[in-house]
Amino acid sequence: MNLAPLVQVDSLGRVFDVSRPWLERVTQRLARQYLVAATDVTFSIARRETFALVGESGSGKSTIARMIVGLIPPSAGTVVIDGISMSDRAQSASRQVRKRIQMVFQDPYASLDPRWRAADIIAEPIREFDLTRSRAATNARVNELLSLVGLDPVDGVKYPHEFSGGQRQRIAIARALASEPEFIVCDEPTSALDVSVQAQVLNLMRDLQDRLGLTYLLISHNLAVVRHMASRVGVMYLGRVVEIAPAKELFRNPRHPYTRMLLDAVPHLDQAQERQGSVEGEIPNPLDPPKGCPFHPRCCHANARCRTEPPAMMAAGSASVSCHAVEEGRI
Amino acid sequence: MSAGQGASPSLTPRLRWLSRLLDSDIAYSFWQSKLTVLAAVVALVIALGALLAPWIAPQNPFDLKTISLLNSHVPPAWQKGGDLQFLLGTDDQGRDVLSTILYGSRLSLAIGIMSVAFAAVLGIALGLIAGYVGGSVDALIMRAADVQLTFPAILIALLIDGTAHALFGQYRDESATIWVLVLSIGLSFWVQYARTVRGLTFVERNKDYVLAARLIGIRPGLILVRHILPNVIGPVLVIVTINLALAIILEATLSFLGVGLSPTQPSLGTMIRIGNNFLFAGEWWIAIFPGVTLAALALSVNLLGDWLRDALNPKLR
Amino acid sequence: MSAPVLSVRRLRVEFPRRHETLVAVNDISFDIARGEVLGVVGESGAGKSLTGNAVIGLLEPPGRIGGGEVLLTGERIDRLSPEAMRHIRGKRIGMVFQDPLTSLNPLYRIGRQLVETIEAHTEYKGAAARRRAIGLLAEVGLPAAEARIDNYPHQFSGGMRQRVVIALALAADPELVIADEPTTALDVSVQAQIIALLKRICRERGTAIMLITHDMGVIAEAADRVAVMYAGRIVEIGAVRDVIGRPLHPYSAGLMGSIPKLDSDLDRLVQISGSMPRLTSIPSGCAFHPRCPRIFEPCAKLRPDLAPSGQSHVACWLYNKVPTNAEAAP
Numbered sequence: 001m002n003l004a005p006l007v008q009v010d011s012l013g014r015v016f017d018v019s020r021p022w023l024e025r026v027t028q029r030l031a032r033q034y035l036v037a038a039t040d041v042t043f044s045i046a047r048r049e050t051f052a053l054v055g056e057s058g059s060g061k062s063t064i065a066r067m068i069v070g071l072i073p074p075s076a077g078t079v080v081i082d083g084i085s086m087s088d089r090a091q092s093a094s095r096q097v098r099k100r101i102q103m104v105f106q107d108p109y110a111s112l113d114p115r116w117r118a119a120d121i122i123a124e125p126i127r128e129f130d131l132t133r134s135r136a137a138t139n140a141r142v143n144e145l146l147s148l149v150g151l152d153p154v155d156g157v158k159y160p161h162e163f164s165g166g167q168r169q170r171i172a173i174a175r176a177l178a179s180e181p182e183f184i185v186c187d188e189p190t191s192a193l194d195v196s197v198q199a200q201v202l203n204l205m206r207d208l209q210d211r212l213g214l215t216y217l218l219i220s221h222n223l224a225v226v227r228h229m230a231s232r233v234g235v236m237y238l239g240r241v242v243e244i245a246p247a248k249e250l251f252r253n254p255r256h257p258y259t260r261m262l263l264d265a266v267p268h269l270d271q272a273q274e275r276q277g278s279v280e281g282e283i284p285n286p287l288d289p290p291k292g293c294p295f296h297p298r299c300c301h302a303n304a305r306c307r308t309e310p311p312a313m314m315a316a317g318s319a320s321v322s323c324h325a326v327e328e329g330r331i
Numbered sequence: 332m333s334a335g336q337g338a339s340p341s342l343t344p345r346l347r348w349l350s351r352l353l354d355s356d357i358a359y360s361f362w363q364s365k366l367t368v369l370a371a372v373v374a375l376v377i378a379l380g381a382l383l384a385p386w387i388a389p390q391n392p393f394d395l396k397t398i399s400l401l402n403s404h405v406p407p408a409w410q411k412g413g414d415l416q417f418l419l420g421t422d423d424q425g426r427d428v429l430s431t432i433l434y435g436s437r438l439s440l441a442i443g444i445m446s447v448a449f450a451a452v453l454g455i456a457l458g459l460i461a462g463y464v465g466g467s468v469d470a471l472i473m474r475a476a477d478v479q480l481t482f483p484a485i486l487i488a489l490l491i492d493g494t495a496h497a498l499f500g501q502y503r504d505e506s507a508t509i510w511v512l513v514l515s516i517g518l519s520f521w522v523q524y525a526r527t528v529r530g531l532t533f534v535e536r537n538k539d540y541v542l543a544a545r546l547i548g549i550r551p552g553l554i555l556v557r558h559i560l561p562n563v564i565g566p567v568l569v570i571v572t573i574n575l576a577l578a579i580i581l582e583a584t585l586s587f588l589g590v591g592l593s594p595t596q597p598s599l600g601t602m603i604r605i606g607n608n609f610l611f612a613g614e615w616w617i618a619i620f621p622g623v624t625l626a627a628l629a630l631s632v633n634l635l636g637d638w639l640r641d642a643l644n645p646k647l648r
Numbered sequence: 649m650s651a652p653v654l655s656v657r658r659l660r661v662e663f664p665r666r667h668e669t670l671v672a673v674n675d676i677s678f679d680i681a682r683g684e685v686l687g688v689v690g691e692s693g694a695g696k697s698l699t700g701n702a703v704i705g706l707l708e709p710p711g712r713i714g715g716g717e718v719l720l721t722g723e724r725i726d727r728l729s730p731e732a733m734r735h736i737r738g739k740r741i742g743m744v745f746q747d748p749l750t751s752l753n754p755l756y757r758i759g760r761q762l763v764e765t766i767e768a769h770t771e772y773k774g775a776a777a778r779r780r781a782i783g784l785l786a787e788v789g790l791p792a793a794e795a796r797i798d799n800y801p802h803q804f805s806g807g808m809r810q811r812v813v814i815a816l817a818l819a820a821d822p823e824l825v826i827a828d829e830p831t832t833a834l835d836v837s838v839q840a841q842i843i844a845l846l847k848r849i850c851r852e853r854g855t856a857i858m859l860i861t862h863d864m865g866v867i868a869e870a871a872d873r874v875a876v877m878y879a880g881r882i883v884e885i886g887a888v889r890d891v892i893g894r895p896l897h898p899y900s901a902g903l904m905g906s907i908p909k910l911d912s913d914l915d916r917l918v919q920i921s922g923s924m925p926r927l928t929s930i931p932s933g934c935a936f937h938p939r940c941p942r943i944f945e946p947c948a949k950l951r952p953d954l955a956p957s958g959q960s961h962v963a964c965w966l967y968n969k970v971p972t973n974a975e976a977a978p
Contacts, residue, residue: 056835057806071542098548111539115561125547164923165692175543194691194862194924199906199917206916221836228908228917251910265840266910267865269892282805282838359666 004083005044006183006215007051007068012041012077014063018287035286037063038239041077042313045232047182050209050216052230052247054223054262058286059236061219065185068217069103081183099129102176106188108168112160118171119156122146125179145174150204166197173204177212185217190225202229223266227251235259238286238294240310245319255321257299257331293324301325360642370634377628381436388430389416393596398425404609407616420616422605428616431597432624438598439625442512443579447571449517450578454524455567459555461525462532469529476522484519484581485588491515492590508592512585516578523570531563572636576629583625599625651722652679653823653856654703659716659726661698661707661880663927670927672698672711674880677954680824683854685847687871687888689861691903693924694877696860700826702726703858704741705733721823739769742817742855746829748809751816752801758785758812759797762819769820784815789845807838814845818853825849828860843870864907868892876900879925879935886960896962898940934965946970 019025019032038060045051053061066072068079070086070093079086081101086092102125105111112121122142125131132138143153149170160168169189176184189205190198202225208214220226226233226247233250235243235258243256254260261280281298284290292309296302303324311322325331361367380387390397402425406413413420419428461472479487495511535541536559544554583600585591587607592598597605599621606618661673673695680686688696701707703718705728718726725736737743745751753761762781766772772780778797785793788811801809810830817825827846831839847870850857859871867874868888875885876897884897895901905918922939925931931938937947946965957967 056837066542069546071545093548095548098546101546103543103546105539105543107539111543113540113544113558113562116558124544124549128547128549166923172543179547195864196691196903196906196920197923199908199919200921202908203916203919222908223836224908224910227910261837263910265837267840267843267863267869268911269865269868269904269907269909282807283835285805 003046006047006082007045007217008078008080009044009064009068010042010078010080012064012067012079013039013075014060014067014072015075033287036239036289037286038067038236039076041236041239041241043234043241043244045183045215045217047215048209048213049232050218050230052218052220052226052233053236054220054226054233055236056221056262056283058238058283060239061236062187064236065103065187065217065219069101069185070098095129099125099131099179100182102179102181102184104169104172104176104184104186104189106191108165108172108192109160111172112168112175114160117157117159118146118151118163121160121171122156122174122178125175129179131179141178145177146171148177148208149174150200164197165193166200169193169197169201170204173201173208177208181214183215183217185219187219188221189218191220191222198225205229223251223263235262238283238289240294241313241322242295243319243321243323244313249318253317255316255319255326255331256295256323257301257325258295261298293322299325301331303330361638364638367634367638370631370638373627374631374635377436377624377631378440380433381440384430384433384437388427388433389418390427390430392426392431392434400425404614406614419620420614422602422617423609426597428602428620431602432599432621435597435599435602435621436624436628438509438592438596439579439582439600439628442509442516442582442598443575445509446513446516446578446582447520447574449513450520450574451524451567451571453517454521455528455560455564457521458525458528459532459559459563462529463536463551463555463559465533472525473529476525479518479522482519484516484577485584487519488512488515488581488585489588489590491518492585496590508596512582512591515585516581519581520574520578523574524567527566527570528563531566532559535559535562566640569636569640572632572639576632576636579625579632580629599628650682652681653721654680654858655717655719655722656699656703657717657719659699659702659718660714661695661702661711662714663711665710668928669714671714671930672880672927673702675716675953676875676877676880676882677716678875678882678885680856680858682823682856683850684873685850685857685859685871687859687861687867687874688877689864689867689874690877691862691924693879693926695880696862696877697828699877700828700858700860704737704743704826705730706737735769738765739820740822740824742820742822742825744810744813744817744825744827744830746832748806748813748833749801751813752809754801757798757800758804762797762812762816765816765819781815781819784819785812788812788815788818788849789841790815806834807841810834810838810842811845814842814849818849818855821853822855824856824858826858826860829862830859831866832861832863839866840869846870864892864903876903879930880927881935881963882954883936883964884960884962885954886958890958890960896957896960896967897936897964898942898966899936902941934963942966 014037016035016037017032018035020030024030041064053064055061063072067074074087084091084097091097119142122145123138126138126141132141142156146153146156151167151170163171190201193201206229209216218226218229230247233245233247234241235256237258243250243259250259251263254263284297290297291307293306293311296306299306306324311324311327313320313322314327316326392398402417402421403423405417405421407420408415408418417427421427422431457472461469492511492515499507541554541558544558582591582598583603586598586600587604589604592601602621603618606621610618657677658675659673660671660675663670663672676699678686688699690696698711702713707713713726717724720736720740725733728736752758759778759781762784763777766777766780782793782797785797790796790808790811804812831842834842843866846857849855859867861867871888873886874888874891875882876891876899878899884891884895884900891900892904895904902918902920906920908917920939925935933948933950934952937943940947952963952965952968954961954963955968
């Protein structure tokens with residue numbers, strides 16, 4: 001059993017150039033504008049584990065996900081999957097590697113080509129990776145996958161718009177499984193689904209993980225879903241990782257002030273009382289982030305150091321936190 | 332559920348599709364609008380007439396042996412001096428106007444359809460590339476489109492046509508004229524397709540299903556053709572129908588101006604030009620009948636395009 | 649006990665189509681009292697947004713009200729002319745929709761939009777209206793209201809925009825506010841702030857609020873009573889504590905069970921098989937019967953109506969008395 005992590009992300013970062021077009025810049029004398037979507041992100045994912053990246057809008061979690069699968073090149077840092085560096089184009093673009101990594105997207109209405117039949121959508125990776133020898137074998141495999149995700153194989157001839165949201169997400173999962181991957185990145189897989197449908201899909205994902213030995217990277221803003229699915233959690237704020245901890249630990253004893261605020265803000269079903277902490281402010285403009293620790297404008301524990309110096313990740317028990325106040329023992 | 336059946340395409344889905352189409356809301360809106368049905372009938376009649384011209388035309392106006400100058404300037408059959416053999420009269424060469432209309436529509440439709448096809452293929456291809464690749468490629472194609480738009484269609488057609496005449500004048504034969512016409516008309520129209528497709532491609536290229544295909548490693552060219560093209564083709568259909576009407580009129584205009592087809596290979600436009608000379612001499616039928624046919628064809632195709640655009644609108648989500 | 653602010657009786661919303669008429673909201677009734685927050689919760693397709701639209705008269709054709717009554721403090725408003733309805737909409741009913749980007753006109757400063765509404769529906773004019781607008785913005789928690797009143801909507805963040813929308817809804821001091829998914833497009837931390845704001849408004853002004861959402865957590869925090877909708881009908885209605893803590897209807901129970909919770913450690917979430925039926929194929933009898941784990945004899949044939957059970961009202965044969973002869977409507 002290989003104990004090395006399957007996925008290792010080191011100091012991953014991405015900057016987008018969102019400057020106005022050249023002509024506008026010249027005539028209006030504007031400076032170039034850059035959006036720092038992610039900075040200095042480091043974490044690892046063990047085999048057969050579910051690692052969750054949690055954050056609100058602007059946290060950079062989707063950008064990280066897309067860099068890990070290779071859809072966007074990183075501006076800094078490295079991604080190593082099973083010993084293969086993703087920045088090495090020769091290796092990472094090879095079929096062998098690509099077939100082991102797959103992704104499930106958020107929007108079930110945009111992630112399936114509306115003009116293709118469900119069976120063809122699922123068959124596309126099978127054909128691309130030459131996983132079967134004959135058309136009959138491909139059809140058989142497609143039917144097998146449809147059954148695996150709980151759909152009727154005869155529905156393979158239907159088009160996506162003939163399915164409900166939950167069923168479409170199942171088709172997306174079947175497509176992700178078609179290349180027999182080891183590692184699946186799930187970008188908000190259930191956010192667009194109704195609660196009861198979400199339950200079905202989440203249960204399905206867990207079953208599949210047990211049966212097929214999959215490793216998941218789960219991107220979500222829904223902490224309850226993360227609690228249910230993940231074994232380890234990374235919390236992101238404005239492009240930085242602020243805390244990484246085993247799931248149970250994170251929810252029982254959150255260390256970073258943002259994690260605490262986030263957990264506090266989640267509406268609890270069985271409490272109708274007022275919250276303990278107060279939830280302050282909003283996420284700042286990512287084009288003009290605060291200096292130092294990005295959270296300091298909203299943090300009641302911020303001191304002068306927080307305003308100037310970005311904190312580094314350091315261990316705190318079984319967790320890692322990047323917070324001066326935790327480091328200095330103030331909280 | 333047995334593993335054997337399921338995803339094999341058979342006759343049934345196609346028949347199912349057809350019956351769904353006939354019963355669909357699009358078909359319903361078609362039958363609802365009397366104007367559209369009328370337009371469709373008119374267009375169909377002219378198209379059929381053009382298609383079947385060699386069989387149903389009383390005379391072949393291109394066969395010089397059957398034409399006799401003695402028959403020239405005969406008025407329509409119901410007028411004094413008319414002849415039942417020439418239902419709509421004859422022109423100055425003795426050609427039967429009805430036959431010439433039938434054969435002429437052939438040319439008009441053929442040139443119209445071919446030039447629209449050329450414009451569509453060129454415009455769609457450039458639009459897809461511009462929309463998908465973006466950056467400087469996109470800028471280049473769009474600037475070319477902008478330049479193209481500053482010239483009126485007729486001017487472009489005249490330029491190309493004139494150039495071809497000048498360059499190849501003495502070597503040119505009859506069929507070459509048709510290709511020059513197709514080229515010039517097509518080049519005037521590609522921009523509209525390119526722009527529309529480019530805009531739609533921008534939207535589609537960021538959608539998750541395209542990302543999923545990229546993730547699998549499908550090459551960009553295949554992604555464009557297999558995934559993006561089918562999804563942007565809808566509005567293009569509407570442009571095609573409206574463009575067809577314009578192309579036919581443009582060809583007629585060019586022929587009328589004398590830079591299109593020659594008089595021995597008359598299209599509707601040529602006939603109008605010829606007939607123009609005799610209009611005030613009182614021989615109105617040489618110009619009017621082709622003119623009415625041209626107008627009816629263009630109008631009906633245009634109306635069909637209008638209906639198609641409205642019908643596809645809510646359905647296209 | 650004062651009369652309810654909003655009273656909906658046997659409301660029916662239908663969509664006439666070529667071959668048939670689809671019923672999207674079927675025979676629902678509920679009341680909202682002064683100062684109360686009623687949550688209307690359901691999954692997509694349940695008809696909750698349509699109910700809200702029907703109440704404020706903003707049903708998109710071909711949708712129309714096919715029956716029933718809507719009463720605002722005792723007066724019928726469902727049969728009014730569009731002109732009269734417009735007056736009611738601004739003055740007596742305020743609306744907060746999901747997407748603050750489209751609720752505000754991007755071309756007008758927010759001050760102008762606020763002042764326009766105030767001048768149209770109250771006696772305040774000119775400078776007095778502007779002062780009132782600033783006061784409203786401060787009330788909804790917009791910092792530096794006096795300075796920011798002349799900003800354009802795009803200069804605000806999502807949460808701030810939603811506060812402006814709430815201010816706009818409150819501008820004419822309405823008796824009822826209808827909020828349709830007011831927090832769905834917002835981040836979790838902002839969502840909490842908006843919920844707290846709505847509750848405070850309700851308490852301080854005594855406004856009745858109809859809170860439409862699919863998010864049970866929002867209901868738990870914000871609402872006093874909740875109506876659970878399924879396939880166009882209300883299946884359970886009662887105090888939030890009761891419906892969430894001890895749901896009676898099998899659908900409500902399934903819904904509560906399928907929500908992942910922060911503090912529990914279940915291995916599998918409760919799953920309701922199947923999905924909400926489409927409008928074209930609503931099952932006979934109780935619409936939930938094909939998916940119900942506790943189905944028994946009358947469920948497929950007879951449709952249950954809301955009947956009291958404990959403190960709540962439930963529409964389920966498990967709790968209602970099954971009629972001996974076929975008196976209930978199929």
